[in-house]
């Protein structure tokens with residue numbers, strides 16, 4: 001894992017967007033895995049700026065989102081369909097036909113989950129997957145106890161996730177109890193991973209998933225098994241890493257390898 005520590009949220013967002021820009025520039029028809037939540041909003045703002053001011057071109061890009069609440073129509077303001085259009089898709093030149101967000105209102109979820117996996121495979125797999133992390137250590141909606149080999153499935157949300165996400169809804173009881181989510185195994189199949197986390201609230205879980213044991217109780221810890229993971233943190237989120245000084249030194253002194 002490469003750990004990059006930014007001084008604040010703005011720098012983190014610029015760094016993360018820069019990694020996505022480099023991917024899209026190197027491979028214009030990249031398949032990007034995208035995430036929702038508070039954390040990626042700054043990254044998406046920066047990508048929109050790069051599109052508007054620097055001509056970053058998304059016309060050949062394909063996207064797959066991680067998850068969606070079960071029961072929310074795409075037009076619901078708290079659905080992840082709505083979030084992605086508001087915060088990114090409406091402001092860049094991605095082809096609507098290339099956008100994939102799992103449906104929260106499928107009539108047969110079992111076959112729908114299988115077809116989502118097939119669509120990812122059919123697109124050639126995900127080149128770069130953006131991830132946030134929940135305070136319970138989840139990636140996508142893979143709550144504690146989810147198999148580290150899981151594929152796209154319906155997940156029962158943990159109390160902590162419902163509490164964390166209640167801030168987006170009028171009342172805590174409005175937060176859906178179930179979600180459709182890529183599995184941990186689906187995520188481990190992608191070619192490269194970019195995980196972002198900011199704020200002191202994430203400091204404990206960040207230290208746990210990077211430096212703790214691999215366990216299904218902290219599904220993000222499975223990323224230790226992936227060969228190409230970049231973690232971009234701000235100083236508060238990085239503050240409880242035991243080897244903080246090492247990560248900083250290693251990044252600042254990274255040898256420039258000839259291509």
Ligand code: PGA
Pocket residue numbers: 036037038039040131132133134135138139140
């Ligand atoms: P957040 O959520 O970005 O709103 O903190 C992250 C997550 O639950 O994956």
